[in-house]
Every structure is written in structure tokens, then in C-alpha cells.
Amino acid sequence: MTRGARQRGGPLRAAPLVTLALFLGPILAGLAGTALPAFGLLPALGGEQLSLAPWGTLLDAPGFATSLRLTVTTGFAATLLSLGLVVAFCAACHDRPLFRRAQSVIAPMLATPHAAVAIGFAFLVAPSGLLARLLSPWATGWTRPPDIATVNDRSGIALIAGLVLKEVPYLLLAALAALNQVRAQALMRAARTLGYGPVTGWLKVVFPLVYAQIRLPVYAVLAFSLSVVDVAMVLGPGTPPTLAVLAIRWFSDRDLSLWFPASAAALLLGCVVVASIAVWHAAELFVGRIGRRWVESGRRGGAGRSASFLATGALGVVIALSLASLGVLALWSLAGPWRFPDALPGGLTLETWRAQADALAAPLRATVAIAALATLAAVALALLCLEAEARFGLSPGARALWLLYTPLLLPQLAFLFGLQVLFVRAGIDGTLGAVVWAHLLFVLPYVFLALADPWRAMDPRLARTAAALGAGPWRVFLGVKLPLMLRPILTAAAIGFAVSIGQYLPTLFAGAGRITTLTTEAVTLAGGSDRRIVGAYALMQALLPLVAYAAATAAPPLVWRNRRGLAVA
Amino acid sequence: MKRLGRRAFLSATLAAPAAAVAQTPGHPLLATPWPDVVAAARGQTVFWNAWGGDDRTNGFIAWANDRVSERYGVRIQHVRLRDTAEAVARVVAEKSAGREQGGSVDLVWINGPNFLAMKEAGLLFGPFVHRLPNARFIDTEGKPATVTDFTVPVEGLAAPWRMAQIVFVYNSATVRDPPRSIPAMLAWARANPGRLTHPTARNFLGATFLKQALYELAPDPSVLLAPATDTAFAAATAPLWAWYDALRPHLWRSGRQFPDNGPAQRALMNDGEIDIMISFNPSEASTAIANGQLPPSVRTFVLERGTIGNASFVAIPFNAAHKEGAMVVANFLLSAEAQAHAQDPRVLGSVSVLAIHRLPPEERARFELLPRGIATLADSELGRPLPEPHPSWMTRIVAEWERRVAR
Numbered sequence: 001m002t003r004g005a006r007q008r009g010g011p012l013r014a015a016p017l018v019t020l021a022l023f024l025g026p027i028l029a030g031l032a033g034t035a036l037p038a039f040g041l042l043p044a045l046g047g048e049q050l051s052l053a054p055w056g057t058l059l060d061a062p063g064f065a066t067s068l069r070l071t072v073t074t075g076f077a078a079t080l081l082s083l084g085l086v087v088a089f090c091a092a093c094h095d096r097p098l099f100r101r102a103q104s105v106i107a108p109m110l111a112t113p114h115a116a117v118a119i120g121f122a123f124l125v126a127p128s129g130l131l132a133r134l135l136s137p138w139a140t141g142w143t144r145p146p147d148i149a150t151v152n153d154r155s156g157i158a159l160i161a162g163l164v165l166k167e168v169p170y171l172l173l174a175a176l177a178a179l180n181q182v183r184a185q186a187l188m189r190a191a192r193t194l195g196y197g198p199v200t201g202w203l204k205v206v207f208p209l210v211y212a213q214i215r216l217p218v219y220a221v222l223a224f225s226l227s228v229v230d231v232a233m234v235l236g237p238g239t240p241p242t243l244a245v246l247a248i249r250w251f252s253d254r255d256l257s258l259w260f261p262a263s264a265a266a267l268l269l270g271c272v273v274v275a276s277i278a279v280w281h282a283a284e285l286f287v288g289r290i291g292r293r294w295v296e297s298g299r300r301g302g303a304g305r306s307a308s309f310l311a312t313g314a315l316g317v318v319i320a321l322s323l324a325s326l327g328v329l330a331l332w333s334l335a336g337p338w339r340f341p342d343a344l345p346g347g348l349t350l351e352t353w354r355a356q357a358d359a360l361a362a363p364l365r366a367t368v369a370i371a372a373l374a375t376l377a378a379v380a381l382a383l384l385c386l387e388a389e390a391r392f393g394l395s396p397g398a399r400a401l402w403l404l405y406t407p408l409l410l411p412q413l414a415f416l417f418g419l420q421v422l423f424v425r426a427g428i429d430g431t432l433g434a435v436v437w438a439h440l441l442f443v444l445p446y447v448f449l450a451l452a453d454p455w456r457a458m459d460p461r462l463a464r465t466a467a468a469l470g471a472g473p474w475r476v477f478l479g480v481k482l483p484l485m486l487r488p489i490l491t492a493a494a495i496g497f498a499v500s501i502g503q504y505l506p507t508l509f510a511g512a513g514r515i516t517t518l519t520t521e522a523v524t525l526a527g528g529s530d531r532r533i534v535g536a537y538a539l540m541q542a543l544l545p546l547v548a549y550a551a552a553t554a555a556p557p558l559v560w561r562n563r564r565g566l567a568v569a
Numbered sequence: 570m571k572r573l574g575r576r577a578f579l580s581a582t583l584a585a586p587a588a589a590v591a592q593t594p595g596h597p598l599l600a601t602p603w604p605d606v607v608a609a610a611r612g613q614t615v616f617w618n619a620w621g622g623d624d625r626t627n628g629f630i631a632w633a634n635d636r637v638s639e640r641y642g643v644r645i646q647h648v649r650l651r652d653t654a655e656a657v658a659r660v661v662a663e664k665s666a667g668r669e670q671g672g673s674v675d676l677v678w679i680n681g682p683n684f685l686a687m688k689e690a691g692l693l694f695g696p697f698v699h700r701l702p703n704a705r706f707i708d709t710e711g712k713p714a715t716v717t718d719f720t721v722p723v724e725g726l727a728a729p730w731r732m733a734q735i736v737f738v739y740n741s742a743t744v745r746d747p748p749r750s751i752p753a754m755l756a757w758a759r760a761n762p763g764r765l766t767h768p769t770a771r772n773f774l775g776a777t778f779l780k781q782a783l784y785e786l787a788p789d790p791s792v793l794l795a796p797a798t799d800t801a802f803a804a805a806t807a808p809l810w811a812w813y814d815a816l817r818p819h820l821w822r823s824g825r826q827f828p829d830n831g832p833a834q835r836a837l838m839n840d841g842e843i844d845i846m847i848s849f850n851p852s853e854a855s856t857a858i859a860n861g862q863l864p865p866s867v868r869t870f871v872l873e874r875g876t877i878g879n880a881s882f883v884a885i886p887f888n889a890a891h892k893e894g895a896m897v898v899a900n901f902l903l904s905a906e907a908q909a910h911a912q913d914p915r916v917l918g919s920v921s922v923l924a925i926h927r928l929p930p931e932e933r934a935r936f937e938l939l940p941r942g943i944a945t946l947a948d949s950e951l952g953r954p955l956p957e958p959h960p961s962w963m964t965r966i967v968a969e970w971e972r973r974v975a976r
Binding site: 044045062063066128143144145147149152153154237238240249251253254255256337340355358359362421424425427429430512513514516521524525527528529530531533 | 623624628648674683826829833834839861971
């Protein structure tokens with residue numbers, strides 16, 4: 001390489017480092033900014049010396065023990081249930097035609113923001129919800145809603161269910177991707193030849209390989225379930241709430257001395273997540289040991305017809321509940337007067353949409369702008385990193401993957417508060433740039449993960465041919481690689497867009513109330529507003545990512561209608 | 570008991586003598602002629618931080634935005650809060666970060682403990698109310714809550730914009746004879762388990778439910794007008810907690826769950842989950858019937874020994890970026906046009922802060938044309954409101970409630 005070429009490569013070579021700094025810098029700084037107040041240090045509020053008082057306040061808070069227990073039980077239950085459902089479905093149905101089709105149903109479900117699903121789910125299962133209305137009074141005898149806590153219940157069952165609705169699609173997609181990598185069909189053929197039943201064979205031969213691939217996503221689900229705020233606000237108990245919601249309450253109290261115990265709670269939540277992942281990992285080893293004995297026992301298992309029936313049914317219920325949750329949002333947004341126990345609204349009207357059009361416009365614009373900018377930045381950074389990796393022969397190790405997962409494995413609360421303090425110091429809180437940056441922390445990992453595999457799998461001969469024909473590296477990048485990668489790039493962008501739309505806490509903390517999105521508005525309104533209006537906000541929030549997905553799917557064939565080889569799906 | 574200790578400390582600071590009246594003394598805007606204020610406001614966007622949980626109030630703020638945009642070129646951006654405390658916290662945080670101007674809160678809907686906290690911490694701009702041309706029509710004599718908020722002198726640091734008084738709404742289709750005293754409420758709940766609730770005490774209205782009960786149960790209610798001390802609080806609230814412990818098992822969800830706020834409670838009423846609810850708006854029932862948010866059979870009642878009343882204010886933080894625009898909005902909210910719109914039972918139905926009889930005839934006519942809702946009590950039935958206790962009572966009641974309920 002000539003000197004000039006090396007110089008041209010200079011900035012590109014720095015791309016991975018710059019990305020890492022943009023990405024890990026705020027997280028580390030934010031963690032420190034949360035940890036210091038947890039130990040009494042926040043000079044702006046008079047916290048000048050190291051102290052354990054914040055922890056004392058936290059431990060003495062009414063219902064603290066319940067909050068902690070609730071956090072752990074809901075987090076583990078949601079993760080175990082989601083993983084169990086996914087594994088059962090894969091084991092029972094991997095050889096059925098509907099298995100491949102599941103993917104196309106699941107992808108849009110994954111795109112739907114947590115908050116929208118949670119709000120719709122509450123509309124569905126509340127004592128006055130759609131399910132009770134459909135069954136009353138003819139089947140239940142209820143002329144008024146029963147006095148049963150089906151949402152916000154004290155043991156967090158509604159919260160667990162709401163989380164499962166969203167985590168099952170995520171883990172199932174991860175499992176499907178992993179199945180493509182482990183040559184599952186060949187392994188299953190061998191297992192069948194040895195006389196293993198389809199379910200037993202899959203669990204014994206394929207599952208260990210798949211699990212190794214989806215371990216990080218499972219940890220991410222565990223971390224998310226333990227620390228989620230928006231879903232817990234909508235579906236979780238209130239007195240006392242989960243640890244994450246308790247911390248948020250204190251962070252927004254007018255008495256700023258509560259920031260100290262709030263920071264302690266956020267830090268404790270971080271510790272709970274780390275400890276939970278460690279416990280989960282230990283359990284993996286334990287289950288692995290038992291599993292090995294089971295594998296070695298040589299039991300072949302039967303045809304597993306009832307297992308398949310049950311697993312398909314369970315997944316069907318999850319899918320049906322998710323779709324119904326969105327459907328009920330749409331129904332409420334179009335409803336006229338609709339009183340219990342009428343199964344359906346008295347009439348359908350566009351009145352709510354008309355009345356809310358102006359109010360919806362501003363958060364809609366902000367939501368789209370933030371998502372578009374964060375996605376654009378994330379795609380650009382990911383592409384530059386991947387190009388640098390290819391051009392300079394950098395080889396990212398397994399540790400790089402863990403780095404990427406950092407923001408997904410840490411509770412958002414643990415560093416967002418510290419980040420907000422930094423943003424206020426820098427005078428950029430409440431600006432679009434700050435919110436976009438905060439979103440980027442969560443958009444980038446997903447975009448990178450979605451782009452990396454297709455990029456690395458690109459046939460290197462095409463780029464080499466172009467280079468041999470005299471094209472410089474940038475021309476190859478722009479003229480050959482980008483067009484080839486259009487579909488994965490658009491898919492990654494759609495994922496990034498959806499991730500940004502779903503963010504609640506990053507907007508809350510970095511937006512300083514000046515920037516609100518459909519998500520923050522929907523969660524605020526979900527506290528008590530008219531269901532028709534909440535329905536409109538949540539539905540709009542749910543539709544945006546779907547539009548992005550549709551566009552990402554529809555664009556390549558349109559763009560490449562004169563390039564047959566690229567246009568094929 | 571660190572938490573209680575901190576609370577006690579907080580109350581002690583709250584009880585300290587009021588700070589000097591002027592929070593931003595010598596601010597040039599306080600001497601600027603009104604036309605110049607209006608001229609400077611043109612083109613500004615006022616970030617009005619207001620609780621965003623009520624659709625009708627949200628709709629009213631959107632209406633106000635249309636009007637002031639058209640007339641003064643001032644835009645209102647409604648920052649929808651889950652709790653007013655969030656805005657106070659934001660201003661405190663900005664002050665501690667040294668942001669003395671260009672703050673992110675321009676106007677805040679406020680009263681009670683939040684107002685006192687800002688006043689005590691010197692976080693308010695003003696006094697500015699006397700600079701507003703429409704302020705001369707405020708009914709300071711007939712409605713003393715417009716100048717004394719929760720026993721705390723307002724001193725021109727916040728402009729009133731709507732009156733509030735506690736009423737109870739009941740469904741006349743299922744409740745024949747609503748309970749008109751706090752002890753009767755307990756008897757009614759015993760006979761009708763699960764049919765009564767109140768918003769969580771962390772919410773303003775929920776805390777007021779307990780304060781309302783305290784007024785009737787306290788051995789000597791006059792202590793409520795002074796800052797609460799440990800001994801006064803223990804003595805005054807002992808009967809309240811005895812009453813509440815007896816009541817709670819008979820509340821909706823056996824008193825283990827509470828609606829987040831007033832609108833959430835109204836939804837329960839609309840769905841038929843509960844039969845009686847508390848409200849801060851005397852025409853809640855009529856307005857909600859008109860908007861399809863409550864069944865036509867709901868009616869209003871008050872307690873025989875009177876109910877608590879107060880005023881809602883807007884205040885301008887000391888570091889607000891758009892003080893001129895905020896003053897223009899505060900002045901517009903005091904106009905007969907805005908007050909009559911707010912008092913319309915089809916809009917908010919909140920009683921005006923103005924002395925209607927002092928208005929010029931053509932402005933007075935706006936109010937005379939308003940319909941009185943079918944489910945709204947006459948002024949004589951409503952009775953003169955009881956004054957709000959000192960904010961420290963509310964702060965302590967909420968902490969004690971949390972200690973008892975969150976387990």
C-alpha cells in the first residue's frame with residue numbers, strides 16, 4: 001500500500017474506536033454518574049462526602065423488601081417462561097411446515113413497542129377489558145366488572161404475561177437464526193436414523209448447540225425483564241412497585257435529596273441484574289450436567305404428538321394475545337361510547353383521531369426524527385466499522401460481542417440518570433442531539449448485529465473483481481458492496497428504527513420534558529386517560545415500526561427492478 | 570428511620586419563615602410596560618409544564634395555544650407531566666447545575682406543597698401577577714384561595730387560573746342515599762364492599778381524600794392551618810388512621826390497589842367498578858356526562874360539614890427562558906374569554922377565579938350564557954369551601970399512608 005493510500009485509510013481505521021467511544025463513553029460516564037450519588041457524592045445537591053445514608057434510606061423505604069422480591073420473581077419468571085415456550089415450540093415443531101412460516105408472523109410482532117403491547121394487553125385482560133366484555137354477562141353473569149386484580153396485581157402476574165408477549169418473538173427469532181448456523185437438519189437426520197423421536201432428538205442434539213448461540217439474547221431478556229420501567233408502570237403493581245419503578249418515582253420527586261437513594265436503587269438494580277445473570281449461568285452448568293446424564297441415558301422418546309400440540313397451542317395463544325392487544329387499541333381509538341358489559345362499542349367514529357390530530361402531530365414528528373437520525377447514525381457507524389474490519393483485516397473477538405451487548409445487559413436506569421446529569425452539565429439536555437445520542441446507545445447494537453453476519457458473508461470475489469478492474473476501495477464500497485447489501489442494510493435500519501421508537505427511559509432522561517415521543521406520551525396517558533385517546537397514541541406508536549418494516553421489505557425490489565439478480569427476494 | 574428523619578428535616582425547612590417576597594428582585598421585566606412585554610413575547614414558545622393525565626385539561630391547553638398563537642404570536646408547548654413534582658425537580662436541578670437563565674420550564678401549573686417548595690427555595694420569578702392587566706378582576710375577597718395557597722401567602726408569585734372544590738360523584742342508578750359524612754362513608758363502604766376507592770395518595774387528589782377525612786375526624790381541625798409538628802401530627806391523625814384502617818378492607822380491590830389519578834378513577838366509575846368517587850371539580854359529573862366519560866345517571870354530593878377548596882395557579886420559574894411569553898399566557902388565562910371557556914361544563918367546568926360582577930357587561934355576558942350542568946350542585950348547596958391545611962400536613966400524610974399501605 002502506498003503512503004497516500006494508508007493516509008486515506010486513516011480516518012476509516014479509527015472508525016471502530018470512534019464508535020466504541022461514542023457508545024461506551026456515555027455508558028461508563030453514566031454509570032459513574034449514578035454510582036457516586038449512590039454513595040452520597042453529588043456536589044450540586046450538597047453531597048460532598050462519602051456516605052452510606054442513601055442505602056439506609058433505600059432499605060428503610062416502605063415495601064422495599066417486597067419491591068426487591070417482586071423485581072427478581074417477575075424477571076426470572078418472564079425469562080423462564082419465554083425461553084421455555086420458545087424451546088418447546090422449536091423442539092416440537094421444527095419438522096413442520098408452519099415452523100418456517102412462524103418467522104414472517106414473528107418479525108412484525110418483534111417490531112411492536114413494549115409499551116403499546118402492554119397498554120393493549122391491559123385493555124384486553126382488565127376486569128373491564130375486552131375479554132370480560134365478550135364473555136359478559138351471558139357466560140360470567142357479570143353486569144359490572146368483577147373486583148379481581150387482573151392487571152397491576154400484587155404478585156406481578158400481569159407484568160410477567162406482558163413481558164412474555166414481547167420476549168417470545170425476540171427469543172424465537174434468535175433461535176431461528178441460530179438454527180440456520182448449526183446445521184440442524186443434518187443433525188436431526190442423524191438423530192432420527194439412530195431412532196430418536198423428533199422432540200427428544202431435537203432437545204438432545206440440536207438444543208445444546210442452539211442455546212450456546214442464543215445465550216446472550218437470553219441474558220438480554222433477563223436483564224430487560226428485571227429492569228423494565230414502561231411495561232411495569234402499565235401492568236405492574238404500584239404499592240409497592242418494582243425496584244426500577246421505585247427508582248423512577250424518586251428521580252422525579254420534587255425533593256431532590258431523593259436522588260441519592262434513587263441512585264442507590266438504580267445501582268442495586270444493576271447489581272441484581274449482574275447477580276441474576278451469574279445465577280442463570282450457574283444454573284446453565286447445573287442443567288447442562290443433568291442434561292448430559294439424560295442424553296447419555298439413550299432414551300429415544302416417542303413421536304411427541306401431544307407435546308407438539310401443546311407447544312403450538314401455547315405459541316398460538318401468545319401470538320393471538322399480541323395481535324388482539326393491537327386490535328383492541330385500534331378498536332378503542334375508533335370507539336364511540338362503549339360501556340361495560342357491551343361486547344362492542346355502540347358505533348365506530350373517527351372523532352378521537354380528529355380531536356387528537358393536532359396533539360399527536362408534535363410527538364409523531366419528534367418520534368420519527370429521533371428514530372431516523374439515530375438509525376442513520378447507527379447504520380453509518382456500523383458500515384464504517386465493518387468496512388474497516390474488512391479492509392484492515394481486524395478480527396473482532398468474542399469480547400467485542402459482549403461489548404456490543406453492554407447496553408442491553410445493563411439496566412438502562414443504572415447509567416441514564418448519570419448521563420442526564422452530564423447532559424445538564426454540558427447544557428445539551430432537552431436537545432434533539434442529546435436524545436438521539438441516548439437512543440443510539442440502544443439502536444447501534446441491534447443494527448450492528450443485524451448487519452454484521454450478512455456483511456461478513458458477502459462473496460469477497462465481487463469486491464476483488466471490481467478492484468482488479470481498477471476501482472479504488474471507496475468506489476468498491478459505494479458501487480459494489482452497498483448495492484449488494486441494500487436489503488440487509490434496510491432490514492437493519494428497520495430494526496434500528498423500531499428499537500428507537502420503543503425507547504421510553506432514554507427520551508425521559510435526555511429529553512428533559514421538552515422532547516416527548518409517542519412512547520413517553522402513551523405511557524403518561526396510560527395512567528388514566530380516556531381509553532380512546534390512549535388507544536390512538538399507542539396504536540400510532542405500534543404502527544410506525546411496521547411501516548418501516550414494510551418499507552424495508554418493499555424497497556429493494558423497486559430499486560432493483562432492472563437488476564434481476566438483486567431484485568429476487 | 571432515616572427516611573422519617575429526612576422527612577422531618579424537610580418539614581422543618583418547610584416551616585421556616587417565608588422568604589423575602591421578591592424572588593427575582595429588580596428583574597427589569599417586572600418594571601416593563603405591558604405593551605413592551607407583549608411585543609417581546611411575540612415569536613416565543615412557552616413550555617407550559619402541566620400535569621398531562623386529564624384529556625379535558627389537555628384539550629383546554631391546546632385551545633389556549635390556538636388563541637394566544639393567533640392573537641399574540643406566542644406558542645404554547647404543553648409539557649405533559651406525570652406529576653407536577655417533575656417540573657419542580659427540573660428547576661431545582663437546573664439551579665444546582667448553575668443554569669440561571671435559559672431554563673427549560675417557562676410556566677408551571679402548581680399549588681400546595683410544590684408551590685411552597687419552589688417559593689421557599691427562591692425558584693420563582695416575580696412577584697409578577699400585579700403586572701398582568703387582567704389580574705385586577707381576580708376575586709381576592711370572595712375567593713381567598715386566590716391569594717393564600719394552602720395557608721401560604723402567594724404574594725404575586727403565581728397567577729390563579731381555576732378554582733377547585735372537593736365534591737363526590739355517585740351513580741344515582743345504584744346508590745340511593747349517598748353518605749354525607751366521613752363516618753357515614755365507612756358505614757356505606759361496609760355495606761357496599763369494593764364500590765368505593767380513592768386515587769393513590771401519591772396523587773394530589775388521593776392525598777386530598779385523606780385530608781378531607783382528617784378535617785372531619787381531627788379533634789381540633791384548627792391545628793391544620795399551622796405547619797405540622799410530630800406531636801400535632803400524631804394527635805390530629807390518630808382518629809384518621811383508625812378510620813382508614815377500618816375502611817381500607819372494604820375499598821375497591823380490598824384497598825390493596827388504587828387508581829393512579831382522578832381520570833383513572835373516573836374510568837372505573839364509567840365501567841361500573843365503583844359507585845362513588847372524589848373529584849376536585851364541582852361540575853365533574855356534568856362535564857363527564859357531556860363528554861361520554863360517565864353514565865348519564867351520575868350526580869354530585871358534598872359532605873355536611875363542608876369540603877376543601879383551593880385554586881390552581883401558574884408560576885414562572887426564576888430561570889425561565891421565555892418569561893414574557895409566560896406572562897402573556899398567564900394574563901390570557903385570566904381573561905374573561907379563557908375563564909368563561911374553562912367554566913363551560915362542556916369544556917372543563919371549573920369555576921372562574923374572577924369576580925364576575927366586576928367585569929364589564931359584555932364580558933359578564935359570556936358567563937351568563939353558560940349552561941349549568943344537570944348534575945352540578947347550586948352554589949348554595951356546594952357551600953363555602955374549607956381552607957386547605959398547611960402543605961406539611963399533606964407531605965406527612967402521604968409518607969404515613971405509604972408506610973401503612975406499601976408492604
